[in-house]
Amino acid sequence: MSTFGKLFRVTTYGESHCKSVGCIVDGVPPGMSLTEEDLQPQLTRRRPGQSKLSTPRDEKDRVEIQSGTEFGKTLGTPIAMIVKNEDHRPHDYSEMDKYPRPSHADFTYSEKYGIKASSGGGRASARETIGRVAAGGIAEKFLKQVSDVEIVAFVTQIGKVKMNRDPFDPNFQHILNTITRAKVDSMGFIRCPDASVAGDMVKEIEHYRGQQDSIGGVVTCVVRNLPTGLGEPCFDKLEALLAHAMLSIPASKGFEIGSGFVGVSVPGSKHNDMFYFDEETKRLRTKTNNSGGIQGGISNGENIYFSVPFKSVATISQEQQTCTYDGQDGTLAAKGRHDPAVTPRAIPIVEAMTALVLADALLIQKSRDYARSVTH
Amino acid sequence: MSTFGKLFRVTTYGESHCKSVGCIVDGVPPGMSLTEEDLQPQLTRRRPGQSKLSTPRDEKDRVEIQSGTEFGKTLGTPIAMIVKNEDHRPHDYSEMDKYPRPSHADFTYSEKYGIKASSGGGRASARETIGRVAAGGIAEKFLKQVSDVEIVAFVTQIGKVKMNRDPFDPNFQHILNTITRAKVDSMGFIRCPDASVAGDMVKEIEHYRGQQDSIGGVVTCVVRNLPTGLGEPCFDKLEALLAHAMLSIPASKGFEIGSGFVGVSVPGSKHNDMFYFDEETKRLRTKTNNSGGIQGGISNGENIYFSVPFKSVATISQEQQTCTYDGQDGTLAAKGRHDPAVTPRAIPIVEAMTALVLADALLIQKSRDYARSVTH
Amino acid sequence: MSTFGKLFRVTTYGESHCKSVGCIVDGVPPGMSLTEEDLQPQLTRRRPGQSKLSTPRDEKDRVEIQSGTEFGKTLGTPIAMIVKNEDHRPHDYSEMDKYPRPSHADFTYSEKYGIKASSGGGRASARETIGRVAAGGIAEKFLKQVSDVEIVAFVTQIGKVKMNRDPFDPNFQHILNTITRAKVDSMGFIRCPDASVAGDMVKEIEHYRGQQDSIGGVVTCVVRNLPTGLGEPCFDKLEALLAHAMLSIPASKGFEIGSGFVGVSVPGSKHNDMFYFDEETKRLRTKTNNSGGIQGGISNGENIYFSVPFKSVATISQEQQTCTYDGQDGTLAAKGRHDPAVTPRAIPIVEAMTALVLADALLIQKSRDYARSVTH
């Protein structure tokens, strides 16, 4: 359904052509400075139309806080936020509406709801993610105040063009230790911090745009400065919650944490993260971080990092040989101009969902910490 | 926590050295034939000691239904199941207990709970999964009665040895259409249905066993005959629930559905699954199935298939240079014999978690179906 | 928190002086006719200022649907609704703000959140209930379409003035069988259908208004035409869900179902509801209904009826000897005019919460019905 989280919880609403999209965020701690200015940057990063390579539509997407703050401080009560839709009239049905768009949600929504919405894909529309990003911004600000938690996502693959993301390569681990959003954004809309491949990624996108086609990519995300102890055995392991969150993002097709798929061919003797005592932080740390910051489902204080593949955009202008809802074979060609690669725009969504998972897990763990401190 | 699911819900308990492990399954439909005989086969498949390559311990693992059935039929009330632990005495502390085992959950459990359990890893022990497999067996029987749903998992990679799992290859799709548990088990403990690589997989395991080391692998799972409409936008997309379930399995490091990570470099024009009208079933189907049976988070009636990587086992007999809880550098070597590759044993666990996700999603969707049928 | 329900779920937001109040309703069946016109009547019934006896403030409270409908039909997606606050500026702090209002939520909110909100009681404000009433209107429309479910609440007590609500009296049972909202509203703002006591109730309120005081009352609610089978043993018994819902309404102090507190002194031989076969409906019914339509936590097809006491309004204009947050003794007198009896206005809120509980329980039960129909 449209609610996510236990103690820090977001509920979202809205589709393309209704009056507004938005969310209610419940469980926000009181006494935290918060205005729209804190949230707008990530919403703006999410917007289409940020470069000539992206879709030229210009959604304004100004967030308005409705409740839960007073004089710029949170009250501890639910924070509702809305973003008005520019064009909230459902469109007229056209010839194209006879076709369920291939690999889009039209057919399955029709099966589930019995409705062929004109509303641009209903909840499968990318506009659904606006509420997530607004909510994630609050979670992120809270995490920052807890322990300077940093969440940075970036593009590591577009089509066949990859940057190094080998978990066993110290260079990649160095990137995870140092990457910032400023660095990511300095690379332009492509949001790949590796200058040696970013240009090729742009070309890859241009290539498919030229063919009225689309192409997918991979987003990698790192979390730094997270306390130990987050995550709850056995079904709410921290990586399970993150995987749930990532696979709930439209167009995502997977998730891997730490060494992921590559790690399965590395033997235990090399894969195991040995411990040492860190003189600086005065606590145990691991020499390597193939676990990706989580062991036994619980954060261990090292960087959490994971990757998420996003499939090629389903909406393309090329003609497609498919059939109508009624089973008549025919040719569908989407009108208008379409974004050939949404992967870079997924960055703030990945960051937001990560923040929502972590804020919730942290609130739960702080309760566990307390309980443990009083028992005997 | 230890509860999973909304309307079909399992709660598990137990660790290595307590009296028993087990679960309570709530929301099981009434009137279904059910005895221990239905559940034991998957529990037996989960057991260690099934071949010379695997660990020689022999856990008996006989499940006993405590409640919720009468005269061999379910009552609709919670079904509790227990499996006694053979050795339920916590062991004596030894020199080895001074060390948090690398890449095991010892350190993070200590951080979270402040306790260094002698109980073989607490809830991070593989015995925790017994309750899941017992519960999954009930879910699976229900799904079978709904629409002959079939769930088959199999090994597609051990270390560097892979069988073909290219989603764009018709041969792989053919395997997904036809693979059975009988076929999987016919390959012996390795549970890889591709005879051309299964031998090499066995050799890979033998190699690492010889080195007192361990190695990981990948499990792929297919679901056939599932109705359309399962999964709930936007946070409870069916693939998000599956990812959550899979990443909650000990040692799993990822999840990919349909075309997964490979699919990101395939353009939309090729990646999109075109529709056609299937004369046999009299409904829309897709010509290809790169989506993996789910579009917009909702099942579309095609096969669902996904893969899950399992890391190399953390417990190895080799000496490891690590440090104690107190920060003293030292050498840890696990005593006894250990399973060098648990991937094949993960098969029934993957199947069980899949069944639990689907039974729950199906119950929810049937409610949606009803509601839609009466509104106007 | 601010979310209620499992499959039919409402999340509310808003306090007195923020921009708007409202809610998101998730799990609404698709294909149902729905516009603001369906929801406004109950919101209007909830409004203050409906008579000279009530508070003279005039809140407009026009609901605006933001999402989830198209061309007047529900889409199956979340329905967000907002009602703008007329005065959304937090007021200036005054001398009175030094005092936590006795029996209001000021002190406990301060303890919980560390904040002394100027926002008229934060979420303890009666405006919080607007979202509930809007959401309940949707639930109610759905229940109507399912089986013509009728929910009617009415005032049965104001201060010491009671109408007959003896569950063992056939006259009261007759009222439960026949009462309508039209009848309730025909009695004016007092909403007590018994003309023989309604006048005295009005006098009771006038009496306390004259003393700048307030008085409480009791609301009784009946549900007719509900299917059997709703409610889930053992913690989600239907009466437990109703009790939860009723005690979540501001100022409510209790709940009793069927024979309630009075019934404890009636022996089993008289209290038990004997069965008979009803020729008209061709099913088992009970000769009496002391159970209040629920047995073993599950609806039995008879009328559900229950009562809810509402305490005297905490905000009164009389001077009160109390102390400030800082512990200084002093005298507090609320400014302005205040509603001396909110019980009649609680009617639509009780109806809304009842509808929310029942819609959710019904959706769950329809899933159980299905499951049972396929097992063997």
Place this chain on the structure above:
Amino acid sequence: MSTFGKLFRVTTYGESHCKSVGCIVDGVPPGMSLTEEDLQPQLTRRRPGQSKLSTPRDEKDRVEIQSGTEFGKTLGTPIAMIVKNEDHRPHDYSEMDKYPRPSHADFTYSEKYGIKASSGGGRASARETIGRVAAGGIAEKFLKQVSDVEIVAFVTQIGKVKMNRDPFDPNFQHILNTITRAKVDSMGFIRCPDASVAGDMVKEIEHYRGQQDSIGGVVTCVVRNLPTGLGEPCFDKLEALLAHAMLSIPASKGFEIGSGFVGVSVPGSKHNDMFYFDEETKRLRTKTNNSGGIQGGISNGENIYFSVPFKSVATISQEQQTCTYDGQDGTLAAKGRHDPAVTPRAIPIVEAMTALVLADALLIQKSRDYARSVTH
């Protein structure tokens, strides 16, 4: 369903004639001393057969902890507990089984599950409450360690015989301040601390026993030493959670907190609880406690007290004119001897459910406390 609570969570199972009944308690803090000896006393108090007035059956009800402790200390992992059923064979069907017992759950279970269980009422059996009492014992021990929280329930009414429970009477408030379980048990099985009426209560029960009939009663419960801040607006108000818990107990018909139903006729000027600064505890307290320790849904540090009516036992030996499942009129007379008044035995169940609600609310609030402490 059979799970209750969010962070401190119990899941129960079992009916009369299955192998065992019990529960899994999840979220128990680690490091707490815990053995069966801590839990057995309340289970023993719950047992039937404690006096000649009660049913002569002797259930042994020895609880066995299965998991989650080691060397007498909790591990932080789920604690499973089982109590074996003495007679776990489903009985043979008899003539009496043709009748749904009036005001029992037979009919509604049949409607919901399509099954006429021989298992003594399925989950509606009083044995279902064993798991609750075992779980409540753990919750209670935790609360004791937090702040010496005391929970004491006692009988305040049997049939028409009442002890004083007028919330506005200082004598009753004194009882709430001082009552202990030792005092309650010192009165024998009747568990009413008021010697002036306890004898009449016993006579009331004897009277109905003599008539092969049954009679109901009221249990009142007080909680002392609870911290402020527990409970979550707006749907999870602390009194809403308590009401939910109480109405989930078999045979309960209501709930009232603080002044409850009586309070509605007391004007605000008298009902409001004025504040004063308490020199001893150095914090604000209220001069009266008509609110019952909760304001705005949040605990205020005063005693929480509430009452719960229990209906007359449905199973009586008297002949009852009712009809069979098939609609045939006939006479039903329960065989054997039956408990004429279960109210005194409800005491430990009420205490257990109270402890479960409070432990969960406390864990949540401690998380809120933390969050508030770090924001700025």
